[in-house]
Amino acid sequence: MHNIIENLQQFWTYTGFANCNLQYLIMIAIGLIFLYLGIKKEWEPMLLVPIGFGILIGNIPLFPGLQVSVYEQGSVLNILYQGVKQGFYPPLIFLGIGAMTDFSALISNPKLLLIGAAAQFGIFGAYAISLAFGFDAAQAGAIGIIGGADGPTAIFLSSRLAPDMMGAIAVSAYSYMALVPVIQPPIMKLCTTKKERLIRMKPPRAVSPTEKKLFPIIGFLLTAFIVPSGIPLLGMLFFGNLIKESGVTKRLANTASGPLIDIVTILIGITVGASTQADQFLQLRSVFIFFIGACSFVIATFAGVLFTKFFNLFLKEGNKINPLIGNAGVSAVPDAARVSNNVGREFDPTNYLMMHAMGPNVAGVIGSAVAAGMLLGFLG
């Protein structure tokens, strides 16, 4: 009897209840909020559901040494986490994104590329703010990339520049991507006049298959020559697009845009979530990261919309761009473009901006990958 009681006592020390403290409960609450937002509100469910559940997995209070935590070498979660830590999940996601992205809107109206470039001010605005908050340059670069509004890029760069902050940065980036419909509309309305919001853009011309095939090849060669450190992301993005557009590798394109990206999304979501263990995550600097992340989205939206207005000064009547698509320069695809469309239709229900906004939106993906390459080159 004595032995049984002793065994039960020993077992109790292994349970989550015995090791629990307030920090774990806070993190579990955050995970539940993510799940609520993903499932009930359907905000980026593909990301928030795996991340939310990953937060639950990573914050079950553990007796140390059980070889189950994401940070314990050799554990299953640790092995899966290597894809995040070593940075090989993000390029695979980019492969899938490339295979899913239609660059037609951009090719038919290539000046929209410049809006995608302007929105990258969010990254460097956040970089400057991070320096002012006392982060070192590498950490500031990793935080700044939240402004690129691109989860895989944020994970890729933070795994290189500030691995210890990767959990907070990834969660922040994905959270704000989910919050794009909340953050962007007030800024878009603030920066535009009623007349500007009613601008009807020229319908995009039909793009030939040859142009679609040339775009990933030329796009890659050009951007990779300029920023070689961005090759993992840019290479996979453009390669994914080439297998889609080439027309002869349909099976590869289907795999990249279907099962492969789904598998990697599950793995990246669950492991990033699990990496937010309370002792690593609940720190004052995480609060700063979230604050700076919010600033970066605000700056990026301002920069995109204001740049479009500025650009319009040089365009002839009839060729003008509706500045409501300026917000889409942040690369939260396709949410930011959807926001442009919805806000545009609030003022003119027959003005569909979705296809036009997809131009700067996909340009933002290229722009943020180039910006990430720059940061890696300077700080890595």
Next chain:
Amino acid sequence: MKRIKTLLTVVGLTVAVAASAQSQGQMRLNEYLVINTDDYQDDFGQQSSWFEIFNSSYGTVDIGGCYLSDDPNNLKKYHIPSGDVMTQIPKRQHVIFWADNQPKRGTFHVNFDLENATEIIFTKGDGKSIIDRIKVRHDLPANVTFGRAMDGEGAFGPEANGEGWKVMENTTPSTNNVLVNKAAKPDRMKELDPYGWIMALTAMSVVFTALVILYLLFKTIGIANIKAGQKKEAQAAAAKAPAGEAAASKGTYGKVSAETYAAIATALHLYTVENEAHDEESFVVTQAATDRRYTPWSTHIQGFRQIPDVKRSK
């Protein structure tokens, strides 16, 4: 088939050998010490002349099978044994060879010494291609090394003239000639640009430059494409209709918007859905299978496998 296999094998081997040779070509003589009285000791507690080789590549390089020599007329003087795991030099790492004329002491003890050498020559496994060479200076004081100012940088190859080498302030066997602090890059950046404006302006100009060039390229390609399309269209129209009518129809290519095509596709899609003529593939305009049973395309005879006649020799 056999010929193709042979060809593939030969090509594969050539590529492998070329790749291996290419990697060995990244090795550099990096530092040497002629008179060693109070410096690094070997595993036998002896202080002898030594020289260091540096792997300047970013991959592991196996130097097994290469040659070391102090004699330009005998490049194969010391053969580095193959198959020793220690000859696999990791990326950006160094290896020390003891020039003590005691080759029986192991892989890293060569059969010449630097006090009597005029130069050190490092040669590939073919015994002919010189990877790197350096003249041995005998004017150096004891325990003072001569090495590359930056690891792996400077002149190399058969015509190497010692450019990039200098008398070292400290001896650095098996370590970098210049210690590079990994954290220095971000620190330097913060020192240089405490507010982040330089970084912002530099990086944004690069992002803009990349995308502006892409914009210009695709604007040009777009215009060329429209012109080529219009030309083709005009040629097609000219072939079909009399000259006057062909001229009138010229120039619709590229002016039809994508929205028009989207509208046509949507109309077709809706038509096929409403008429239940559409099968399971979404977003693809398809034709449903016909219900007629005796169409030649679905006849059972076409579906049956034809059993071939088997001819057996007796």
